[in-house]
Amino acid sequence: MACKLFKLPRRQWLLLLLVALVLWGLLIVNINIGIVSNHDSGRLKNEVIRLSERYIRALARDNDGVVDGPYAGRFTAYDLKKTMAVLLENILERLDYIEHHLNISSNMTTLAQPARDGAVNKSNPVLAKDLIKGEEDRCVLSDKERQLYPHCQGKIEWMKAMWESDPCYKSFGVDGSICSFIMYLSEVEGWCPRSAWHGYNSVPTEKADHTNKANISTDLEGLMKLLVDPNERQGYAWIRMRIKRIWPRWEAAVTSLSQKQDLRGRRQKKILVHLGLLSKQSGWKFAEMQFKGGPLGELVQWSDLITALYVLGHQLTITSEAEQLSSVVSQLPAANSPCQSRKELPVDIIYIDIMGLKQFKKSVGNGFGKFSCLLRIVDSFGTEPAFNLHSFAKQRKKLTSWGGNDLHPQQFFTMFPHSPDNSFMGFVVERHLNESNVRDIKRTNSALVYGKNAYMWEGKTSYLDTVNKSGILIHGTVYSEDNKPLKLPAYVENHGLLNGEELHKLLRQSKIFLGLGFPYEGPAPLEAIAYGAVYINPKFSTSHNRNTNPFFKGKPTERELWSQHPYAEQFIGEPHVYTINIEDEEAVRTTVQKILDLDKFEGFLPYEFTEEGFIQRMNSYIEHQNFCQFQRQLAKWPPESSVKLLFGEAEKSCKDVCWEKNLICEPSHFLEANAHHSLMQKGAACAANKTLTDIFYPALDTKTNDCIIQQEELLFSCVGKQDNLRRLCPCRNYIKGQTALCVGCE
Incomplete structure (x- = not known):
């Protein structure tokens, strides 16, 4: 005793x-x-x-x-x-x-x-x-709290019916009272405000002495040890080669950024990276086809993402097989429990793709809710709000195997900044040649065709004939399996698949990079432009979208492409990019002559596609984006100082309303706009106030003069538009060459 x-x-x-x-x-x-x-x-x-x-x-x-x-x-x-x-x-x-x-x-x-x-x-x-004696505090939601936390009341109603469905709720103190529901939903899951029960109502800060610091890392061997395929499928082979090729540029970039921006004092995050596209279960054979003409755009993104996370000093776990993922997930606390506590999770961020997301959901079962806010989906073409919310997509017959995941739209990371509803991840435009090598290569009257598969050339003979007749020697890099003969025009000099350095030498000596219309929005045109070649960007007579083109069928987006490479058309333009109808023989001939008449062929590369720009952007996302904290107005990023509300014209999306004023639609600030008084402050004479569920709100109905606000937070949309609606739009400024960040948001 x-x-x-x-x-x-x-x-x-x-x-x-x-x-x-x-x-x-x-x-x-x-x-x-x-x-x-x-x-x-x-x-x-x-x-x-x-x-x-x-x-x-x-x-x-x-x-x-x-x-x-x-x-x-x-x-x-x-x-x-x-x-x-x-x-x-x-x-x-x-x-x-x-x-x-x-x-x-x-x-x-x-x-x-x-x-x-x-x-x-x-x-x-x-x-x-x-x-x-069991007396309870009074826990009530004010009208303002209901507006700022639109899901809170619904979650309370769910708890009333389901709190006894699993013992874990009782383990967190839920006892059937409204106060216990609100306390659990605010402190554990973050759906309700702490102020409703007089809890601590400010953003929690991490104690510096209890956290590891993220220190810049330039140890290439350390990164290579993380990219070892346990099944010896060589799934990481292409990624490893790319990282090694441009490693000196990564080292220089992170050093340069640290001199311009204070990177000290950052908390080291524990990050899980899962490349589902490389798994055997995906059936996509990315690993098998990476050196046989298979798509490389996704591998470029994953390569650059992994490298940026590593040089920024974060702790990485990398997997590519479903078995590996299950092994990691099995170590997560209460992975199969429906209680969504995230206080002791051993991972801070999870980067994954759509195929990996399906594997992850299967691994965590009922516990998916507690991890969903940690997810960052590498999603080349994006997922729009209308396709993301499962119930809405199902009701409107928009549900696809790619959508319906009920995530925050900004959790999807795209290859290009085509929709502000998603986050722009991007990639790094590779440059193999140093300045001395570039000066030694003479530029000739030649063109390199953008199309490494023979089917991409089909139906383009007339276009290529016109270019060739203008005095241009045409080169190709078309892959031929087992050296089978290719049906290419006789005047084309085909080199087959080239390694990076050989391809870039060919780009450096070419004056023109010829687009064929497909593939859409790849990295190759930016590589060509960086070496000084002028990109001919095919313009479409009708838009390519999910209703008109098989490629987009099933993809969770209503985007309409009017050219092969919208980013090159919108953000770069002439004299580096000419967007023309390649079926118009006269337009092709005139454009080729304009290019031949140029005195200089200087390279151009937007900052956001350099190693330094990529590191800066990803660091800002890691430091500031927080999808677990539903009381995001307490830690708003981008800050309100960078945002203004604009009242658009009818039939225009917020993306267009903002862009016309040289601003970017900022979906994280829709909550401030989503109020009837906000519409009235902008001059709307409201005949009636309504709250509806769709991708067009907040807005004024010009036919009825009704002021309509949004009921479902996950449906806030920058791209939604309707003929009779004037939308109220949150628009932010941006850094030229770094569109994802506002001025002062680094």
């Missing part, structure tokens, strides 16, 4: 000491009530309070970061504190009683009975004795 006693925790020793002192004090006071002075009574009272405060401080330190409250569940010592509250309240009553009788004895006057004997203090309606 003695041995156990000496092993008691510090807070229990303090409790024993406090109780002993109180009992001793009360005994002495009651025995010597006739001789104790007012001074002694005050001293004893102060000593009791002092020791009580010491106990509470020790208890707070031991329970730092634990969800607490009358309904907050296990390991919070709340029952012990309730007992202490009643004990101290009783002690103070006794001290008041003793003090009262001492005053009578010394002054021979009758004093009023202390307030504690009778009246309840109405400013603090829940007293210690009330807590013991």
